[in-house]
Amino acid sequence: MSRTSLGSRRVDDGHGDRSAVILHADMDAFFVSVELLERPELVGTPVIVGGTGGRGVVSSASYEARALGVHAAMPMSRALQLAPRATVIAGHMHKYRDASARIMQIFRDYTPLVEPLSIDEAFLDIRGAMRLFGNPAQIATSIRERVLAETGLPCSIGAASTKFVAKLASGKAKPNGLLVIPHDDTVPFLHALPVGAIWGVGATTESKLHGRGIHTVFDLAHTPLPALERMVGKSMAAHLHALAWGRDARVVEPVRREKSISHEQTFDTDLGDHEQLLLELRAQADAVAARLRRAELAAGTVAVKVRWSSFETVTRQVRLTRASSTGLILYRAAAELFDELHAPGRPVRLIGLRADGLVPANEATSVTLWDEQHSDEWDAAEQAMDAAVAKFGRGVLRPASLLGRGERRDGRTGLTERPNAERPGQASDHR
Template sequence: MTRKDFGERRTGMTPAGLDDASAMILHVDMDAFFVAVELLERPELLGTPVIVGGASGRGVVSSASYEARRYGVRSAMPMARALQLCPSAVVLEGHMHKYREASERIMRVFGEITPLVEPLSIDEAFLDVSGAGRMFGSPTEIARLIRRRVKHETGLTCSVGAASTKFVAKLASSTCKPDGLLVIPAEETVPYLHTLPVGALWGVGQATGDALKRRGIDTVFELAHTPVETLVRILGRASGERLHELAWGRDDRRVVTERREKSVSHEQTFAHDEPSHAALEREVRAQADAVAQRLRRAGLVARTVSIKLRWADFTTLQRSRTLSDASDTGRTIFRVARELLDEAHEDGRPVRLIGVRASDLVETGTATSATLWDEHHDDEWEAAERAVDRATERFGREAVRPASLLGRRERRDGRQGLTERPNAPDRG
């Protein structure tokens, strides 16, 4: 089978007689997710270059429509550069709460098909549909059902790759984007992989790709037929052996339904470099509260608090501290983050970006305290923050807020001035 044959499946037109029974792993990836959500309320912009991200020249691209990508615009690119490449693009401010709401609806659709769902980020997930065939049909039929239901429930499109392994399923979904379906049965995995450039393999970035190409290895086929020890000499033991396995379609990872966040963070890039320590402290307070609320919502507590500062020259400093008692309260996270800020901002240099992160996460109730008595521990304060959670759920985010944040300029999306960055850039 040639690469052209595989490409014809991009639209979901699976060749007659295809035995897809082995393609039980699906990777579902939303198409240009942030942009697509925004365009639900701006349909007049459909088919035009659209960028979601910081509207100022100092902002970054969170997501770009496929029309904008044709000009070279990519996620995480500085907005100034994106607008140089595509001056006609319309820039829209992001609204993380909208994306989370849409994501929850999408994940519910997945859960109604199979309980074996592994979310990777806000806009993608692996599904194991090996037990769903009796009710919903073959993997191809299930993939088509998911695409229809996601479109019906949210108005958004997704791309689905189906294969016998996670790696190939994810590769298939990226190949058929946007709004496509690609099925790679187990017996066709190796022929399919061997039609691809070596850069298609997971873990082959610019440096690895250049190292391979200098030795005449340009395709997955050539890599697969290169002796393992040669790859080890080029790339090191771990990378060489792993890429050799992937080149032959070997990936024994299963769909994991319980994924714990490694960290929760919020960041803010200022429109102008911020010299005021008091203003930075207010931002840290808002971020600490937001991080804590997300921890409580996920049923997690953090053992480590970190702060991140970036200056005008893009040099970045990060400092962290381990708590004596794991916490999910904004007061505790802010106390530690403020101490770290005081240490990191002694010289008073204007700050371009600031962020607060909680990591080393465990489930609420499973952490053990390092001390019997903690002068900073306050059960009443914890109860108060949980009451605030209930109030904001019922009356909105502005119902209750710390007095230190009164009068602070708000974003239109209600995120309290925060630029929230998801764990992974929106690639869709």
């Protein structure tokens, strides 16, 4: 969805409706809300979570800061021009993950049909829960009350008969609200919204539609399909037309396997030293591998992303001979790719590593002969590091090449920020 405003806030409990069986629960300014648990004196003031370095970006902003024009992914320098009195807090991803785990468990106490979309939002199918907990409004109210009581964090919930409309409803109810859209009210609700509210209408498509006089979902719904096909293509036209009339056949999928796991680093000052950049990749490989192991996944493909000082960005990838969750294996593949890309001394603005082609760890093909590249000894060593970190805390054990490098302030190990860097993790909290 584009940044198009959904209009004024709206809350409504649906007056006992039982057709709105899909909930979309979305935490309000999640990163900021978590930080304010320890900084209650800042409640009601402009607060920004993000990096404070020269190239820091906004990860989350309180609603007071948003009212001044601040939003996620905005350069911090611009955010502080708009909100010069805002308090800036460095991100702590371990706190957000811990809070997210508690919140998702609360959702699962009501229904096993929970589909997390990100660290701070999920769809719930409550068809089976209504016998125990009441109608959609009663269930959503109970969930919101429990989340607030047990975590101290506010959330908004939209309820509808489809996933698409439920997500729109939660956005319309923000902050800290509930909106139920009965099935029979779906089309009137949609047709009052701007066309940019439709999933798949980005800035380019929105501009193209506006140029043809299509400004609202009503306009879109009443545009003849052949005319719409000429504007955006046959497939996209069918997709937009269906959503404009409230048709969305997607179901809540409780098991969602991650498609990729990645980490990337934007430097405060362009870095050209080849060996230092390889150390960055080594740290990122370890971090990605640790996340793969926690998720019981293995990567079949490794990709490297490099952004030069000119802002030109290139990505290269390679398929592994067998899927792996070992940091050393991921690093060796990434290093070969980077060696081909980087001429020593050429300034790099950003470097990142991504694991793709994920498969369950127990489905990764085994080797029959001892292979230095895929040695089980390396696997065992990194699993031992996982155990040590779990028992004694982050930073207690790491490869010798990374000793002395500062741990990130968000608590994540293996990543590459130096002690004075404060850029939070890649997850973005824009709600």
